[in-house]
Each structure stands twice: as C-alpha cells, then as structure tokens.
Amino acid sequence: MQKRNSRIALHLAASTAALVWAAPALAQEEDQSDTIVITGQATTYTNTQVSEPMLDQQTPITSPLALIDNLPGVNVQEGDTFGFDDWSTAISVRGFQTNLDTQEIGMTVDGLPNGGSNYGGGSKANRYIDTANIGGIAVSQGTADIGSLSNEALGGTIDFMTDDPTFDRRIRFSGSAGEFDALRFYARYDTGDLGGIRAWVSASHQEATDHVNGSAENERDHFAAKIIADAGAVTLTGYASYDDTHEDNYDQLFTLEDFEQHPDYDGLTAEWTGIPYIDQVYRKGWSTLRENFFSYLMADAEIGSGVTLHAAGYYHHNKGRGDWVPPYIVNVTDDGAGNPESEIIGNGTVNGGAPLGRIYFIDGNGVALTPIDGCVSSITFPYGGAGPEYDPACYAAGAIGAQSYRNTEYKKDRLGVTADFAWAADFGAAMNTLRGGIWYEDAERKELRDWHQIIDTRVGYEFENPAYWVQYSREYPQSTFKWWIEDTVEFGPVTVSGGIKQFHNDVERFDVFGESPTVELNTNSDVLLSGGIQFEPIPELNIFAGYAENYKALGDEILERLDADLADLEPETSENWEAGMRFNNGLIQASATYFNTSFDNRIIFLAANTDAGPDYLIGTNGTYFNAGGIDSEGFELLANAEVVEGLTLYASYTYIDATFNGTGDAQVDAAVGIIPGNKVTGIPENMFVLSADYRDEIFRVGISGKYTDERPVNVANTFITPDFFTADAYIGVTGEAISDSLKAVDLSLVVNNVFDEDYLGGISGGGAWIGAPRTVVFTATVDF
Incomplete structure (x- = not known):
C-alpha cells in the first residue's frame, strides 16, 4: 500500500506542476452545464436533469452513469x-431496472438509440461519451416523450x-490521479466559431485497479469529435466516438452472511495458484473487452412559418468479448x-x-487422469469446495491441471435513420x-463462444490459439420500425396533448454451424396511447398529469436458448400514470410527483450464475417465461x-412500493x-438525498449524502441487503485564488463515500x- 500511495503522490505532483506551469493568463470559460435546470422542462410527464453541483460531486474518471444518482426515483450502482x-x-428508475439480466429503461445519446443495454452486445452510454464531454443528462422517470427512440x-x-463546441477557441488539458492506481489524462481542442462552423476533438486515457485486492488491470481509451455547422435555415450536427475498454470484473455475493463476514471481499483472487478449481476465480480471467464506434449526422431545419424538421442518420459498430477460466477442459473428441x-x-x-465429458488432470503426455479411488478432497474454496476430480492431492505425483480460457465474442452493427416534424399554428384562441x-x-449481432486450452496451469493463464472448441456461432439479424404522432393544444394556461405510437420488430437466429433451425420472431405492438394535461395558474407553477403505454420488443437474447418454447411468449408492456x-x-425549484405503473408479461429466465458457481457450459439449456408482472x-x-x-441546498425523496404479480397459475x-406480493428485487422502498453546495468565481465546495433503503436480492425475499448511507464531498479552486496569472487553471479534489461505508451495491x-469504498481523486485542468 505504501508503494501505491507513493505512486499516486508522484503523479499528483507531476500533473499539478505541469499544468500550472503551462497555464497562460486566460479566463476559464463557463461550462455548458451552468444553464441546466434540475426540474426539467414543463411537460405532461416527469423529467429532471443533472445540475452543475451533481457534476462536481463526481470525478472525470467516473462513468457518466453515476452522474444521475442523486435525481429522484433513480438509483445507480x-x-x-x-x-x-x-x-x-x-x-x-422507479420500479424498472437495467442490469446484468434485465433491460427495462430506455437509453439514448443526443436523442439517438444506444442499441440496447445488455452485457452481451449492448452498450450503455458510458461507451459512447467521455464524462468531460457531457453537456447534460435528462431523465424521464415515467411516461417519457412519445418520440423517444428505444426498444427498452x-x-x-x-x-x-x-x-456543444464553444464559440471561442480553446485548448484544454486535464489530469487526474487517485486511489486504486487511478490515472486519467484528457485533452480537447475547440476551434471556436469559424464563420458558422464550430467543432471540437478530444482524447482521453484512464486506468485503475480494483478496490478488493488490487489485481485488476482496467484501461479505457476514448476519442471523440463533434461539429456544428449553421447554414442559414439548416443546422448540421455531427458526432463520432471510439471507445476501447478492458475491464476485469467483480463477483457477486449470494448470502448476507458472506457480506457480514467479509464486507470488503468479493471472492475473486489476486494470485495464480496452479490449482484450476481455485484459479477459476482469478480476477484477471474474469474480463470484459469492448470496442465501440458510434457516429451520427443530424439536420435541423425550419421551412415556412411554424414548421420544423429534424432528421438523423447513425451508425454503430460494437465488438468485444467476455472471459472466464473454467476449471477443466471440455472433452469434445473421442480419442479412446x-x-x-x-x-x-x-x-x-x-x-x-455436444460435450462428451470433462478433463480435469492430465499426465505429461496429455492423457486424461482419474482421481485415486476413495480420495476425499481437501479443497474448501471457492463455492463451498470441490470433489476429488478437482483436487491435485487426489492424483499421483506429476499430474498437471487442465483448464480452459473461455471467450464469448460479440459483434454488432447498427445502421439507422430517424425523421420527425413539428408544425405550430396559432388559431387565435388556441395554439x-x-x-x-x-x-x-437495421442491425445484426454475431455471437460465438470458443474454448482455449491454458498452456500450463502451473505457470499462469496464458492460452493457446486457435481454440480447441467453438461451442456455437450464431447471427441475429434484426430490424425496428416505429412511427408516432402527437397533437398538443394550448388554451391560455391549459395545455392538452395526445398521441399514438407503434413498433414493428423482426429478429432472426441463424446458426452458422447448422445445429439449430433458423428461427424468426415478428412482433408488432398494439397502437400505444399517450397523453396528458398541463395547467399553469401562474408563470412559476406547472401542474401536470400524464399517461403512456410502453412496450419492449422481444430481443435476440430470447433466441439464445435453443430449447426455449417461444410459442406463447409475449412482449413486455407497461402502463404508466x-x-x-x-x-x-x-431561486427556488421544487417538484412533487405521484406515479402508478403496471408492468405486464414480464419475461424472466432462471439465472445461470448461482451460489454454487457459474455454469460455464450454459448456452443451450433453459427457457423464458412471461411470469406475471410488477406493480x-x-x-x-x-x-x-x-x-x-452562491449557496445552494438540494433535497430529494423517493418512495417506491414495487411488488411482483403472479401468473395466475401457482405451479408456474x-x-x-x-x-405474488413479494418486493421486487433491487428496488429500495425509500431513498433521500441531501446536498449543500457553495460556489463563487474562484472557489467551490460541497457535500451530498444519499440514503438507500434495504433491497431484496432474490425473488423469495430471503436475502435482503442492509440499508446504507453514503456521502460525497468535493472542493475546487481556480488558479486565480493563487495568482492572477493562473486564471486558466482549475484544481479539484473529490472524495466519494466519505465515511467509507460498507454496503452492497448492484x-x-x-x-x-x-x-x-472511500475513493479520493485529484484533478488539475488548464485551458489555453
């Protein structure tokens, strides 16, 4: 730990010295976020946006997802x-979730679809945007806008x-360093206004290890550019980003007792032991590698009186893999x-x-061995211990462990277009x-799973190429079409809106090896209704009510289980009031919202990952069910x-009563x-946030705290997480506080989980x- 702290201190000193030395006497420009209003726009549905203090409470290394955690109804882990x-x-968000096995919340980037948020081939917003390039985040907690583009x-x-690019030319450099070997370097160049054209280009690199045993090797490189061109009645906006990430994972806990006994340990190891059963939980073998390229071109135009047009085309390419190290070789060839x-x-x-069996230990010639009769294994870790076939002590001297490096490789390409219009007309008494x-x-996702032999389990986890077995290889072409229309009428202080929308979704499974038949799912939503009313008795007060029917298409993950019976499977739907x-x-912003949601036809799959350890061979077994829903x-x-x-106080409180509905069939x-009636997993009943922030021209400081109520972990509600309270604090200063010649320098220190609270998160x-745990990060930024 002393070595790590010394390294951090060295980077902090070097970053600070370099940036301060380079700073010219230029004033730092205001961020775009200064104008963001928390309560959002006046609409018939709830919407809130992050504020500048919420951005200050997180570091530039932090994922963009964490920035919304203090908004009402939202919980990010x-x-x-x-x-x-x-x-x-x-x-x-309220009773809906996006996590490893559930995707129920829509996510867009500058209004364009992210292509799904699932782990296998999906991408959340943190893959498309650098935190330093965030211009704002808007959350519609419930009914949302009818034109929102998402299948989830x-x-x-x-x-x-x-x-957006700045109107003045600017060069920005930023460096961050913190605990857990965290480092980040960021640079951005804004061209300023070049006769109606503005643009910026940025690059960043960041890295860190894990907070459990410091064995992860996490890295992320991100490049992005944006351009805005004003050409009279038409404004063009283009954006492109490339993101390359390598992440070593954390593991779950499956009992409260495990957490209470070891609140800082997730069960993954830092050292390679040479015993395959133990090394299946070697952290560097649990990895996520992803590359994402995303780009779009938008056009906004005004034609005639009151008519505006918006169109966009976008392209997304995703590829990567998820890694595991199963403690055996799969026997796929009968060698006698x-x-x-x-x-x-x-x-x-x-x-x-199909697998013929498993190979656990071999001799020097590659011949499979069997354990000594009657041997009882002494291995007790992980997953409660192992049988004799996994224990080297149950074999003759010279036995060599056999182990695989299993990759699930993902590729996805999306090409899409969207176009919409708005026509505003004044009819005297009404607008x-x-x-x-x-x-x-149009999209296509490809997925294959291959198994590689670890060359020598006595040495490390390096593996052979090519793979000894490609378990499966499949392609999933899919298409989405949505249309929508809405009419809004304003009668003085009253605004009434109503609209309809409909989705058409096609998804197909094609087996490259021809081992399963081609399957196609064509699903159309009903014509979905939405609408609402607003009333503004005084300019400062907006009273609203809204209703929306939402829909989630059957995705390609449904087709991954070859034996699943899809005949009676229906898309998930919800009604939101x-x-x-x-x-x-x-000076004062306030809101109060009541919501009531009915979520029907909920699709679930029995989890492959349990307290008995992962099922590494899963991929063809199991099935999906429409298992009732959620209220x-x-x-x-x-x-x-x-x-x-200069002093702002913020508070939010959320109460959620989310329960499971049954199918009506007790056996199912x-x-x-x-x-039925049990609390929904992962949803806290109560959350509240308190925050105090002070800012003047050269100094800012703030602290916020969030309480999260206990949450069920399993559907039986027998594993409940304890409630917890975490706090974040920051202090920042511009160089002007030190010297007038350092106006372009900004220094900040952020401490997340100030009181080092032990808690269960996702x-x-x-x-x-x-x-x-508590995490401290220092950042120095300089503008030229």
Missing part, C-alpha cells in the same frame, strides 16, 4: 467508483447529451481410453457438437402543435434553492420462483456486488 465494470452495473423503455428514458487428448495436444478446432416521426434501424407539480421562480406505486419530491448568493409461479441474478 457500479462495481467501483469509476464504473470500471459493466458486468456489475445496475440502474433502477418500459419505464422512462435517460438521454445523455454531448457538449489411454490416448492423448486432442484438446490438449492440439489437433485443430472442433466446431459445434396547436402537431408532431410526428418515424424511426428505422403520473401526476404532479413543478415550481420554479429562479409499482410511489411519489417523488424535489427541492433546490439558492438560500444566499413456483417453477420460476415468483411469490443486484442481479439473485446476487449482489459489494459497494465501492
């Missing part, structure tokens, strides 16, 4: 403070907006008893086929606005006030583990990940 593990990320928005949407195993000596790759649009996306009020007089009801309160000049409920698949 990631494996560590920096979000360096997509596997453990869990987001909930059962319970609202989150729109991550990129920062006593002969060297083909999987060991390397006789080529077997494509497809009428007609809006409508279409969205089409909400009503509330907003108040904003400039969610509650309210959200928010208040934000500037009590004296029992088969899928649903107990929840998925019947398990929970431990929360991140």
Whole structure:
C-alpha cells in the first residue's frame, strides 16, 4: 500500500506542476452545464436533469452513469467508483431496472438509440461519451416523450447529451490521479466559431485497479469529435466516438452472511495458484473487452412559418468479448481410453457438437487422469469446495491441471435513420402543435463462444490459439420500425396533448454451424396511447398529469436458448400514470410527483450464475417465461434553492412500493420462483438525498449524502441487503485564488463515500456486488 500511495503522490505532483506551469493568463470559460435546470422542462410527464453541483460531486474518471444518482426515483450502482465494470452495473428508475439480466429503461445519446443495454452486445452510454464531454443528462422517470427512440423503455428514458463546441477557441488539458492506481489524462481542442462552423476533438486515457485486492488491470481509451455547422435555415450536427475498454470484473455475493463476514471481499483472487478449481476465480480471467464506434449526422431545419424538421442518420459498430477460466477442459473428441487428448495436444478446432465429458488432470503426455479411488478432497474454496476430480492431492505425483480460457465474442452493427416534424399554428384562441416521426434501424449481432486450452496451469493463464472448441456461432439479424404522432393544444394556461405510437420488430437466429433451425420472431405492438394535461395558474407553477403505454420488443437474447418454447411468449408492456407539480421562480425549484405503473408479461429466465458457481457450459439449456408482472406505486419530491448568493441546498425523496404479480397459475409461479406480493428485487422502498453546495468565481465546495433503503436480492425475499448511507464531498479552486496569472487553471479534489461505508451495491441474478469504498481523486485542468 505504501508503494501505491507513493505512486499516486508522484503523479499528483507531476500533473499539478505541469499544468500550472503551462497555464497562460486566460479566463476559464463557463461550462455548458451552468444553464441546466434540475426540474426539467414543463411537460405532461416527469423529467429532471443533472445540475452543475451533481457534476462536481463526481470525478472525470467516473462513468457518466453515476452522474444521475442523486435525481429522484433513480438509483445507480457500479462495481467501483469509476464504473470500471459493466458486468456489475445496475440502474433502477422507479420500479424498472437495467442490469446484468434485465433491460427495462430506455437509453439514448443526443436523442439517438444506444442499441440496447445488455452485457452481451449492448452498450450503455458510458461507451459512447467521455464524462468531460457531457453537456447534460435528462431523465424521464415515467411516461417519457412519445418520440423517444428505444426498444427498452418500459419505464422512462435517460438521454445523455454531448457538449456543444464553444464559440471561442480553446485548448484544454486535464489530469487526474487517485486511489486504486487511478490515472486519467484528457485533452480537447475547440476551434471556436469559424464563420458558422464550430467543432471540437478530444482524447482521453484512464486506468485503475480494483478496490478488493488490487489485481485488476482496467484501461479505457476514448476519442471523440463533434461539429456544428449553421447554414442559414439548416443546422448540421455531427458526432463520432471510439471507445476501447478492458475491464476485469467483480463477483457477486449470494448470502448476507458472506457480506457480514467479509464486507470488503468479493471472492475473486489476486494470485495464480496452479490449482484450476481455485484459479477459476482469478480476477484477471474474469474480463470484459469492448470496442465501440458510434457516429451520427443530424439536420435541423425550419421551412415556412411554424414548421420544423429534424432528421438523423447513425451508425454503430460494437465488438468485444467476455472471459472466464473454467476449471477443466471440455472433452469434445473421442480419442479412446489411454490416448492423448486432442484438446490438449492440439489437433485443430472442433466446431459445434455436444460435450462428451470433462478433463480435469492430465499426465505429461496429455492423457486424461482419474482421481485415486476413495480420495476425499481437501479443497474448501471457492463455492463451498470441490470433489476429488478437482483436487491435485487426489492424483499421483506429476499430474498437471487442465483448464480452459473461455471467450464469448460479440459483434454488432447498427445502421439507422430517424425523421420527425413539428408544425405550430396559432388559431387565435388556441395554439396547436402537431408532431410526428418515424424511426428505422437495421442491425445484426454475431455471437460465438470458443474454448482455449491454458498452456500450463502451473505457470499462469496464458492460452493457446486457435481454440480447441467453438461451442456455437450464431447471427441475429434484426430490424425496428416505429412511427408516432402527437397533437398538443394550448388554451391560455391549459395545455392538452395526445398521441399514438407503434413498433414493428423482426429478429432472426441463424446458426452458422447448422445445429439449430433458423428461427424468426415478428412482433408488432398494439397502437400505444399517450397523453396528458398541463395547467399553469401562474408563470412559476406547472401542474401536470400524464399517461403512456410502453412496450419492449422481444430481443435476440430470447433466441439464445435453443430449447426455449417461444410459442406463447409475449412482449413486455407497461402502463404508466403520473401526476404532479413543478415550481420554479429562479431561486427556488421544487417538484412533487405521484406515479402508478403496471408492468405486464414480464419475461424472466432462471439465472445461470448461482451460489454454487457459474455454469460455464450454459448456452443451450433453459427457457423464458412471461411470469406475471410488477406493480409499482410511489411519489417523488424535489427541492433546490439558492438560500444566499452562491449557496445552494438540494433535497430529494423517493418512495417506491414495487411488488411482483403472479401468473395466475401457482405451479408456474413456483417453477420460476415468483411469490405474488413479494418486493421486487433491487428496488429500495425509500431513498433521500441531501446536498449543500457553495460556489463563487474562484472557489467551490460541497457535500451530498444519499440514503438507500434495504433491497431484496432474490425473488423469495430471503436475502435482503442492509440499508446504507453514503456521502460525497468535493472542493475546487481556480488558479486565480493563487495568482492572477493562473486564471486558466482549475484544481479539484473529490472524495466519494466519505465515511467509507460498507454496503452492497448492484443486484442481479439473485446476487449482489459489494459497494465501492472511500475513493479520493485529484484533478488539475488548464485551458489555453
């Protein structure tokens, strides 16, 4: 630990010295976020946006997802403070969730679809945007806008907006260093206004290890550019980003007793032992590697009086893999008893086929060995211990452990277009606005799983290429078409809106090896209704109520289980009601919202990851069910006030009563583990946030605290996480406080989880990940 702290101190000193030395006497420009209003826009549905203090409470290394955690109704949990593990990320909004095995919340980037948030081939917003390039984040907790572009928005949407180029030329450098070997370097160049064209280009590199035993090697490189061109009546906006990430994962805990006994340990190891059963939990063998390229071109135009058009085309390419180190070699070729195993000596790759068995230990010639009769294993870790076939002590001297490096490789390409219009007309007594649009996306996801032999388990986890077995290889072409139309009428202080939308989704499975038939799912939603009313008795007060029917298409993950019976499977749907009020007089912002949601046809799959350890061979077994649904009801309160000049106080409170509904068939409920009336896993009943922030021209400081109520981890509600309270604090200063010649320098220190609270964070698949401990990060930024 002393060595690590010394390294951090060295980087802090070097970064600070370099940036301060380079700073010219230029004033730092205001961020785009200065104008963001927490209570959001006056609409018939709830919407809130992050504020500048919320951005200050997180570091530039932090994932963009963490920035919304203090908004009402929202709970974000990631494996560590920096979000360096997509596997453990869990987001909930009211009674809906996006996590490892559930995707129910829509996510967009500058209003364009992210292509799904699932682990296998999906991408959350942190893959598209650098935190330093965030221009704002808008959360629609419930009914959301009718034109929102997502196939997953059962319970609202989150729109991550990129920062616009500045009007003045600027060069920005930033360096961050912190605990857990955290480092980040960022540079951005803004061209300024070049006769109606503005642009920026940025690059960043960041890295960190894990907070458990410091064995992870996490790295992320991100490059992005944005351009805005004003050409009279048409404005063009282009954006492109490339993200390359390597993350070593955290593991879940499956009992409260494990957490209480070891609140800082997730069960993954830092050292390679040479015993395959133990080394299956070697952290560097649990990895997520992803590359994402995302780009779009938008056009906004005004034609004639009151008519505006918006169109966009986008492209997304994703590729990567998820790694595991199963404690055996899969026997896929019958070599006969006593002969060297083909999987060991390397006789080529077997494509497809069923496993014949498992190879645990071999002799020096590659011949499979069997354990000594009557031997009892002494291995007790992990997963409660192992049988004699896994224990080297149950074999004759010279036995060599056999182990695999298993990759699941993902590729996905999406090409889409969207177009919409708005026509506003004044009819004297009323102002009428007609809006409508279409969205089409063509995508193809490819997935294969291959198994490589670890060359020498006595030495490390380096593996052979090519693979000895490609378990499967499949392609999933899919398309989405959505149309929508809405009419809004304003009668003085009253605004009424109503609209309809519909989705058409096609998804197909093609087996490259021809081992399973081609399957196609064509699903159309009903014509979905939405609408609402607003009333503004005074300019500062907005009273609203809204209703929306939402829908989630059957995704390609449904087709991954070859034996699943899809004949009676229906898409998930939800009905969202909400009503509330907003108040904003400039100094005080406040809102109160009541919501009631019915989520039907909920699709579940029995989890492959249990307290007995992962099922590494899963991929063809199991099935999906429409297992009833969820009822969610509650309210959200928010208040934000500037009590004296520069001092802002913020508070939010959320109450959620989310319970499971049964299928109506007790046997089906029992088969899928649903107990009607039980609390929904991962959803806290109560959350509240308190925050105090002070800012003047050269100095800023703040602290916020969030209480999260206990949450069920499993559907039986027998594993409940304890409630917890975490706090974040920051202090920042511009160089002007030191010297007038340093106006362009900004220094900040952020401390997350100030009181080093032990808690359980993300929840998925019947398990929970431990929360991140106290984390300190220092950042120095300089503008030229």
